[in-house]
Amino acid sequence: MPTGVALRDAKEQLFGAAERILVRDGPNALTSRAVTTEAGCAKGVLHRHFEDFDDFLAALVRDRVxxxxxxxxxxxxxxxxxxxxxxxxxxxxxxxxxxxxxxxxxxxxxxxxxxxxxxxxxxxxxxxxxxxxxxxxxxxxxxxxxxxxxxxxxxxxxxxxxxxxxxxxxxxxxxxxxxxxxxxxxxxxxxxxxx
CATH class of the missing domain: 1.10.357 (Tetracycline Repressor; domain 2)
Incomplete structure (x- = not known):
């Protein structure tokens, strides 16, 4: 995974990646590693913006609501x-x-x-x-x-x-x-x- 690469709107990229995984593979396939791989970023990017994976998922749901x-x-x-x-x-x-x-x-x-x-x-x-x-x-x-x-x-x-x-x-x-x-x-x- 790339490191040190600035992501524009990292949260939106991570949310978009999570959505693609949900639509394509369903909720069981949604892991932090799957999301960061889909988004093309290091796993640390997710943890830089969110307390933990459930915090990320809660933010995703609230955003979609x-x-x-x-x-x-x-x-x-x-x-x-x-x-x-x-x-x-x-x-x-x-x-x-x-x-x-x-x-x-x-x-x-x-x-x-x-x-x-x-x-x-x-x-x-x-x-x-x-x-x-x-x-x-x-x-x-x-x-x-x-x-x-x-x-x-x-x-x-x-x-x-x-x-x-x-x-x-x-x-x-x-x-x-x-x-x-x-x-x-x-x-x-x-x-x-x-x-």
Missing amino acids: ARLDVQSTALLGAAGTGTVAGNLAGALTDLFESVAVGIVGLVTSRDGLRARLRPTTPVGIPLLTEATAMIAAYLAAERERGRIAADADLDALAPMLTGAGHLLFADRESGPPDAETVRRTVTAALAGVLR
Whole structure:
């Protein structure tokens, strides 16, 4: 490994390397050595920026959760346009075609990582919890516009949509579902609440 070579935005390079490993090989392949090898840097670079590997992983998860803000803003901006099912299918696809499935697997498989993330996500699974909040906010905006029934139980519907989306994308071996499968799943979940 190269030493003494300045890395531009070392944290982002390390995060990008970790994402590539998660998508390509899954959470079990994610080690500090694998990350630094993928990033093309010495192992000490990771430890220069982070207390330990779980600190690195917690920072990675928090960074990816923060990126949901952009997607949430876009989804809320779509309220009242297109179709509710189409907007949600697109949001779930954008969410789960990224590194989200790998992040969820990582968080659920590492007790130390979950413990470090509890202050920012006290309940649920980080990333899925925030994605569920994003979907609930969108559904509430559509309910205000009269496109979702006034009596729709958004507290049940939002996690159901998030969970269904996660299950559709969770199989790394067969690849992501096609757009029609995602839309059909979302449409079925919304049956009875669309107006």
